[in-house]
Amino acid sequence: MKQSPVRWMWMTLLVLATAASAAGPGAEGEAGHGETEFVIGLFSLVLLMVAAKIGGELFERVRQPAVLGELVVGMALSGLGLAGLGFVAGIRESPGLHVAAEIGVILLLFEVGLESHLGELLAVGWSALLVAVLGVVTPVGLGYAVSAYFLAEEPWYVHLFVGSTLAATSVGITARVLKDLKKLDTKEARIILGAAVVDDVLGLIILAVVSGIVTSIAHGEGDGGVGGGAILLIVLKAVAFLVGAIFIGRAVHINAVRAGTHFRVPGVPLVIALSFCFSLAAAAGLVGLAPIVGAFAAGLVLEPSDYEVYRQRGEMPIEDLIRPLAAVLTPIFFVMMGLRVDLAAFTQGDVLAFAAVVTLAAIIGKQICSLAVLEKGVHRVVIGVGMIPRGEVGLIFTGIGAKLMVDGQPVFSSDTVSAMVVMVMVTTLVTPPILKVLLSKES
DSSP: OOOOOOHHHHHHHHHHHHHHTTSSSTTTTTTTHHHHHHHHHHHHHHHHHHHHHHHHHHHTTOOOOHHHHHHHHHHHHHHHTTTTTTTHHHEEEEEEHHHHHHHHHHHHHHHHHHOOOOOHHTTTTHHHHHHHHHHHHHHHHHHHHHHHHHHHSSSSHHHHHEEETTTOOOOOOHHHHHHTOOOSSSHHHHHHHHHHHHHHHHHHHHHHHHHOOOHHHIIIIGGGOHHHHHHHHHHHHHHHHHHHHHHHHHHHHHHHHHHHHTSTTHHHHHHHHHHHHHHHHHHHHTTOHHHHHHHHHHHHHOOOOGHHHHHHHTOOOOOHHHHHHHHHHEEEEEEEHHHHGGGGGGHHHHHHHHHHHHHHHHHHHHHHGGGGGOOOTHHHHHHHHTTTTOHHHHHHHHHHHOOOOETTSSSSOOOHHHHHHHHHHHEEEEEEEEHHHHHHHHH
16 A cells, blocks of 8 residues: 655654664663764754654645744654653754754855845845835834843843844745745835845844844853943944955955866865855854854855856756755754744743734734835735745744853743744744735735
8 A cells, every 4th residue: 555755754753763762871782872872863863854854744735834844843852852752852952963953054044145146135126125124123123122021030132132033034935925826026026025135134134243242241241241332343343244255255255166177076166165155154153143144145145157167067056056955954953943942831821922922023013114115006015914924034043042152041041932933933824824815805
C-alpha cells in the first residue's frame, strides 16, 4: 500500500526522536564521551531537518508560510520536553545546533539582501518611502508603550527591543496573495513592495542601533551610561558600517571576483560569496552590531551579474548556489526558535494579555502607515493590511532578543519570547484572508 510523503516523514521523525532519546545521557559505552556527544548531535541535526520539512510541508499544503510550520514543530518539541522527554533539553542547549541555526539566519538575510537592489531603494517613490518610515516608527512607539505597561519591572532597553521587533515587515506572504489574485500590477502592490524594500533596511538599522545599545550596557556602561551622546554614536556607527559595506565592500568584492577567475577548480564563486557574507557578518559583530546586519549588507552589495563570467564557464548562478544551503540551515533556526517557547507560559493570564495587546499594537501600527499614501484613488486599507505580517523577520528579532545578555540575563525572558512568537504567528496568519476579502471587493 502506497504511503503519502507526509506519513512517511512522520514515521521517520518518530524513529529519529527515539534514536536521539536512546543516545541521550548515559549512552556513552565504549565510544567515549566526546564521540557520543557527536553522535547525539548528528541524530539531533537530522531530527530538526526532517521536523522542519514536515512542519513546512503541512503549512504549505494549507497555503500558509512554511516558516510557521517550522516554528510550530519546534513548539511541539518543546511540549515533548515538558512531557518529560529529556533529549529535548539537550537539543535546545546544543552548541552545534545553535551554530547551525545562526549560520542559517545569516544565509537568510544574505538571500534577502541578494533579492534587494540599491537601485530599487532609490526608486521607491515618495508614497512607498513615507509608508515605510511611518510603518517602522509607529510600531516601535506602540510596542515600547505596551511593554512598559505590562513589563514595568523590566529596564527601558527591553521595551525598546520589543518595539523594534514590531518594526519590520515580512512582505513575502503579502506578495504571494497579490500574485495569486493577479494584483501585482496595481498601485497598492507597487507601494507595498516598494515600502518593503525600505522597511527591510530601516528595520535592520533599528536592530543594529538597539543591539548596539544593549551590547554597550552589557559591557558595563550601565543603564544610565547610555545617554544621548552614546546613542548618537551607536547610530553613526551603524550608518557608517552600512555605508562602508556598500562602498568599500563593493570594491573588495569586485576585486575578489576578478581574482577568482584565475582559479580552475570548481566552486570558486560560492566560496567568494560566502566568504564575503561571513566576513561582513563577523565585522558587524566586532563593532557591536548584529551579525545579520552585515549579512544583509553583503547581499545588498553583491549583484548576481558580478558572477556572469563564472556562468559562462558553466557554473550555476550564485543565487542558485546559495539557495540549497539556506534551505537546509535556515529552517533549523526557526525550529530552534520554537524550542525556546515556554508552552507553560500560556497558562499565565498576564503572558496571554501581553501577547494579545502587543499583537494588537503590531496590527494598528501598520494600519497607521497607510495614512502616508500620497496618491489618490489608492485603497489605503489594503496597503495597511499588506504591511501587517512579521513572519521570519519578527522571529529573527525575537531570537536576537533572547540571545543578548545583560548581567547574565537575556533581554527577552522565556515569557516575552512566547508572547512575541504569538504576535508573529497571528500577524502572519490573519493577513491573507483579510487581504483576499478586501481585494475581492474591488474586482
